[in-house]
Amino acid sequence: MRFSIPVLLSLGASLLASSTAQAKGHPEAEAQVLDLSKRAIALRSVQGPGNKTGEVAALFRDALLKAGWTASDIEIVPLGDTAYLIATWKGSDPGLKPLVISAHMDVVEAKPEDWERDPFTPVVENGYLFGRGASDTKFEAALALSSVIELRREGFRPKRSIVIAYSGDEETTMDTSKVIAERLKGAELVLNVDGSSGTLSEAGKPLYWSWQGAEKTYVDYKVEVTNPGGHSSAPRPDNAIVQLAQAMERIGAYRFKPELNDVTRQYWTGATKIEPDPKLAAAMKAFVANPNDPAALQVLRANPATVGRVSTTCVPTMISGGHAQNALPQSATANINCRIFPGHTRPEIMAELEKVAAMPAAKFTDVTGDDSVEAPASPVRPDFVAAVGKAVKAAWGPVPIIPSQSSGASDSMWYRALGVPSYGASASMIRDSDEFAHGLNERIGLLNIAPGVVYYTTLLTDLAGK
Numbered sequence: 001m002r003f004s005i006p007v008l009l010s011l012g013a014s015l016l017a018s019s020t021a022q023a024k025g026h027p028e029a030e031a032q033v034l035d036l037s038k039r040a041i042a043l044r045s046v047q048g049p050g051n052k053t054g055e056v057a058a059l060f061r062d063a064l065l066k067a068g069w070t071a072s073d074i075e076i077v078p079l080g081d082t083a084y085l086i087a088t089w090k091g092s093d094p095g096l097k098p099l100v101i102s103a104h105m106d107v108v109e110a111k112p113e114d115w116e117r118d119p120f121t122p123v124v125e126n127g128y129l130f131g132r133g134a135s136d137t138k139f140e141a142a143l144a145l146s147s148v149i150e151l152r153r154e155g156f157r158p159k160r161s162i163v164i165a166y167s168g169d170e171e172t173t174m175d176t177s178k179v180i181a182e183r184l185k186g187a188e189l190v191l192n193v194d195g196s197s198g199t200l201s202e203a204g205k206p207l208y209w210s211w212q213g214a215e216k217t218y219v220d221y222k223v224e225v226t227n228p229g230g231h232s233s234a235p236r237p238d239n240a241i242v243q244l245a246q247a248m249e250r251i252g253a254y255r256f257k258p259e260l261n262d263v264t265r266q267y268w269t270g271a272t273k274i275e276p277d278p279k280l281a282a283a284m285k286a287f288v289a290n291p292n293d294p295a296a297l298q299v300l301r302a303n304p305a306t307v308g309r310v311s312t313t314c315v316p317t318m319i320s321g322g323h324a325q326n327a328l329p330q331s332a333t334a335n336i337n338c339r340i341f342p343g344h345t346r347p348e349i350m351a352e353l354e355k356v357a358a359m360p361a362a363k364f365t366d367v368t369g370d371d372s373v374e375a376p377a378s379p380v381r382p383d384f385v386a387a388v389g390k391a392v393k394a395a396w397g398p399v400p401i402i403p404s405q406s407s408g409a410s411d412s413m414w415y416r417a418l419g420v421p422s423y424g425a426s427a428s429m430i431r432d433s434d435e436f437a438h439g440l441n442e443r444i445g446l447l448n449i450a451p452g453v454v455y456y457t458t459l460l461t462d463l464a465g466k
């Protein structure tokens with residue numbers, strides 16, 4: 001994930017007794033998951049000189065070739081210093097649209113001197129696999145891939161084609177992500193396995209599992225006020241710094257209209273049932289009943305884990321202005337970072353901010369790069385909900401399942417923007433204390449391997465059809 005893995009809930013001590021699922025083992029697949037993850041972590045697939053993303057793609061290709069895919073089923077396409085992988089397992093019914101498994105092979109930069117262990121040397125220790133990409137997202141990419149191979153090994157024949165589509169720059173420019181989504185826009189559904197989906201208690205019990213059905217749109221607006229300037233001994237009525245400050249004060253105090261969509265409505269409803277803080281749980285319940293309930297809004301907006309789920313948010317993040325201590329400022333500039341609730345356009349939100357700022361001298365410009373695009377929420381599809389429900393239960397036992405909308409962006413954005421339903425739904429569960437994606441000492445619990453293979457083989461069997 002590019003910006004952050006969504007914090008779902010501030011769950012405290014273990015709430016729910018969970019039964020460990022009794023599943024038959026998949027020893028060959030389980031061994032392959034660890035082997036591929038370790039070899040992928042050892043390849044430094046970081047943007048820039050020496051980027052080894054293409055070698056990660058080759059590692060995965062070779063595993064597929066060994067398992068029965070033919071060379072013509074697999075493409076590795078170089079793009080700039082990176083590459084992407086598309087591997088197809090043809091379904092028996094050519095009339096069915098394909099199922100896409102999406103992940104990324106690139107990782108965020110990691111400085112060895114800052115880490116306790118070398119980030120690009122995989123280390124297995126105390127039940128964890130350590131290394132850059134362990135949780136974001138080489139382990140999960142290897143887990144999904146090894147599970148597809150396991151299905152083939154077991155003699156499964158999909159009705160619907162299964163396409164493994166792994167991007168090579170999700171953490172940076174998303175150029176390969178865009179190309180892949182455009183090429184696969186005829187897909188039935190995308191299963192995005194980037195990041196972890198489940199949360200364990202600190203004692204290691206599954207607390208809840210979440211699938212992601214929507215993302216807010218990332219946007220930056222530049223706001224600039226310019227004046228003729230002059231000597232500071234002769235002030236004029238207009239002053240760029242003062243004008244910009246007044247505009248920022250109004251924008252900082254503004255709250256966008258609270259909203260619900262199908263995904264967030266189910267999120268709030270599900271979260272209400274497991275949130276241990278009674279005040280927060282009551283606010284969630286009141287918000288679903290009436291999104292304009294002022295008391296509920298006050299509670300949800302005061303909590304960093306819930307504020308982003310209520311509405312569009314915009315916040316000034318940078319400011320600069322003036323050019324000399326004894327001169328009237330010729331310009332003052334601010335950056336406003338917004339996370340737009342699905343269903344609104346960038347120009348629409350900019351127009352709303354201009355109105356709020358009420359400062360005709362302030363010029364607004366959308367300066368978001370082309371690595372962000374407006375994407376609708378994916379529908380809450382009953383076939384998908386049923387299939388993940390069954391797969392999670394087979395893997396982890398009866399844990400609550402809560403759909404979510406995140407404030408960051410993933411490869412799902414590109415598919416959703418083209419009208420393809422995409423769901424963030426990976427197998428792995430982590431403790432809050434194990435959350436090191438993009439940070440130091442990234443790790444993933446090995447306890448995810450066995451249930452993970454059960455999850456993917458169950459889910460893919462249902463979604464691809466026998």
Ligand SMILES: [Zn+2]
Pocket residue numbers: 001002104136137170194195
């Ligand atoms: Zn990721």
